[in-house]
Amino acid sequence: MTAFIIRRLMQSAGVVLAMSLIVFTGMHLIGDPVYLLVNPQSDQAEIEAAIRRLGLDRPLWEQYLHFLKGAATGYLGDSFVHGTSALKLILERMPATMELAFASLLMAVVIGIPLGLYAGLYPQGIAARVIMATSILGFSLPTFWVGIMMIMVFAVMLGWLPSTGRGPTSTFLGMKSSLFTLEGWRYIVLPALNLALLKVSLVIRLTRAGTSEAIHQDYIKFARAKGLSRRRVVGVHLMKNILIPVVTVLGLEFGNQIAFAVVTETIFAWPGMGRLLISSIQSLDRPVIVAYLIITVLMFVIINLVVDILYSVLDPRVRLGEKSA
């Protein structure tokens, strides 16, 4: 187990390093950043001075090593546009993204599990068919278009909910979030629902598949034979067993949520790190792009590692030592 974790950590470091190399070189292939940084009226001498000051006259490998040296101490360069540390910019916006991803996962569970359970318990009913058909639609609908339609219906036509921004945040137990006030929830409900859409479909399908399989198992029959109420059989015996795959998949999907938040944040003007990425791509703010990608890759590598370790803890049949992941 320890050997596995060490080996995986080394592999992960390799992946992050390779990614940083690819992104760093790619960024430098697309043109000279110096013209974005200097005054448009500056003459040749000033431009050359700026190039020297930024270290852009050095060979690429030397620049990369310099970048790595900075990265090792937690410095990923300064944003061209904002003039402050790129890492700080991203970390400032990270709580908003995390909050959105968390709220959407919560919605996926709260909406998806009851619907999936119902569809699994009464597969022949009309309601179950409607639920399953809707879940197919949920897979096919382009997220961003649904987001626009949500704004149109709930914000413009009905005027029930605000369409943009994060709303007021309040501090609770040292965490700043808009989830602690009702007003904050009014702001997050549309973006979170939009981001949750795909996951709701996924959870419905997983729960339904698990339910229709588990319902014929002996332990369910035995629980019934013991005379337990239907509520207890479904709520305790059934739920405990079908939740394992649902929880695992949702854990894996958390990273996806953060990546897809890019789209939702742009539509709903949510001040998270995804929106920062899009505006950085549009303004060619390279240090921020590089920092965002490195942080995200790092996050993914960690999530994958944690999930693999959790698998082996939850399921004794999985032997990590033999797996060459």
Added chain:
Amino acid sequence: MKLAEPSVAAAETEAAGGPLQPSVETPFQRFVADFRDSRIAVGALAVLLVTVVLAIAAPWLVPQNPYDLAQVDILDARLPPGTPSSTGTFTHWLGTDGAGRDLLSGILYGLRISLFVGVASGLIAMAVGSALGLAATYAGGRVETLVMRVVDLQLSFPAILVALMLIAVLGKGVDKIVIALVTVQWAYYARTVRGSALVESRKEYVAAARCLGLSNARIVFRHILPNCLPPIIVVATVQTAHAIALEATLSFLGVGLPQTEPSLGVLIANGFEYMLSGKHWISFFPGLALLVTIVSINLVGDHLRDVLNPRLSR
């Protein structure tokens, strides 16, 4: 186990040599009959064909070339659906956008671009991915480990993140977005092809071909590849729908196609700014066209999966 024969190869053989026994159902006929079982899938296929024909024939169907400035009048901007145009020659059935372009014409032109990008990137990714998957299986050893590692690594990141990363490096444009989509998608094909090629290579007909002394290349391309086609076709339909959706998403975010190549995603993005003032049709109708295209491809793909799956008894 009965394997549904690859339709394309079978159809070609039939066309070339003619059926020896006309009474026997060919694999292709069986495939067609199986496919017709689902009315939903047949309907979806019909819708899809109509969409493709509309997209291809757009220049001859639409009342206005929306990108010919001589035909567009800025005074017609943001007209609601059903308003007659200021020239009085035709009606804007779906309204006009912020620059006075007829929306129906814009959608059909946009459909052309969206479908082209989706199909082109799907086909290239299929060729690249299948070739690498086959090569991995064929070469084995280090090459196989290397290719499959890269596949695993890439599939552990969400497609949109990889695409954004590439777009950040490459920039905007049709060619660049196709490159990004191919890079995102090839891994799905490689994994699928390797999986089924591994299964196929252990079958008796491959052993028989070996005994006949056929070259390895001939065995891989003429014997194994045709038998891997059913799963490839299924992945291709699903991935083409994904590619269209992903391109639309990137274009909506403003990092995909430029304004000069207005795909459906660009049209939706253009309409988004008018959404808050209640002019919903500028975003709504392009989105509807996108939705119909993606859903019909997915429904066809879903049914193809059932028809081509040898494990389902038929």
